[in-house]
Amino acid sequence: MSSKNVAACAKHYVGDGGTTKGINENNTVINWHDLLSIHMPGYYTSIIKGVSTVMVSYSSWNGVKMHANRDLVTGFLKNKLRFRGFVISDWEGIDRITYPPHANYTYSIQAAIGSGIDMVMVPYDYSSFIDGLTFLVKNNFIPMSRIDDAVKRILRVKFAVGLFENPLADNSLVDQLGRQEHRELAREAVRRSLVLLKNGxxxxxxxxxxxxxxxxxxxxxxxxxxxxxxCGGWTIEWQGFSGNDLTNGTTVLTAIKNTVDSSTNVVYEENPDPKFVKSNNFSCAIVVVGEHPYVETKGDSMNLTIPEPGPTTIRNVCGALKCVVILMSGRPVVIEPDIDSMDALVAAWLPGSEGQGVADVLFGDYGFSGKLPRTWFKTVDQLPMNVGDPHYDPLFPFGFGLTTEPTKAY
Structure with missing residues (x-):
């Protein structure tokens, strides 16, 4: 077996992206047909491609917690789709079968294992889980056949990836992490993922x-x-971070300075007031604003606006100068009515460490080519909104993206 095998995990099964109001760990209210057509296709493809594990979602489907949903975990995933890897819980996922979490742990263990979960993520009190599971098996609340199925699936994956031959991580390629070749590939990914929403x-x-x-x-x-x-959330720390001290990379500001002619004066003022903007004879402005990093529940938002001082910075600058706004976010956000004052708008998503990719297209070394991977709404009152809806009226439709040609702009 190769020492470089990887066991992939498909998650979060299933309907995690369709919860009511987009709230983390919430209830996905949807009929069977739409669940299969909207939320299940990624799992069909993953299983066909040989994914080794599937992680269950914290969320519910029509009121039934996915961590306790035997029909979907065993009945559909394992039996209907013939998934042969193992099913794993999310972090303390079985605790959250009850509310408040961990209110009846014995019941949670029985419901989760009975639903078809094979491996349980227990970050802290693993002894309580072992004791509870042992009690349930010895007293015939959980049949030994269910334990046998779980063990067989876990061992199958471990054998397939060669863990018994190579049980420890292979560190021989550690010095390759962050090498320039990889950064260039990430920079290309940034260039190609940027979506030009407005240009003049x-x-x-x-x-x-x-x-x-x-x-x-x-x-x-x-x-x-x-x-x-x-970089956003899940970067170095769970909820991400602010600043330039915890990882290596190129900020958009540095990228701009790297790209422009040596005679061009680049002036950085994070939150300029109108007087500063109007009194310095700028030829144009680049405004870079967006969401702060978030993960899971911290990302829940009922208004989907970018935080201050972002909107104020846009108004102060774009009201006085020709400006392009670079918007960093993990999703479409509210940009009306401020879009009217912008000369150009770029959805940069979360470009990560290689901000040079932004400057590559901003100054014409490469053209814009990215397209929206989802519909961009006008107001949150329209949500959820998808292609094919009877009253589909987006600000920018799914697949939208203006293009530019590469040019040597001197």
């Missing part, structure tokens, strides 16, 4: 690409010089 107030008067040689460029915004904000 009129189609025949585009703002982008910007000239590399100009007198003075204002760079503003909370996200212009912040690697943590570029």
């Amino acid at each position: 107030h009129y189609a025949d008067q585009p703002l982008l690409p910007l000239p590399k040689k100009t007198s003075k460029i204002l760079v503003a915004g909370s996200h212009a010089d912040n690697l943590g904000y570029q």
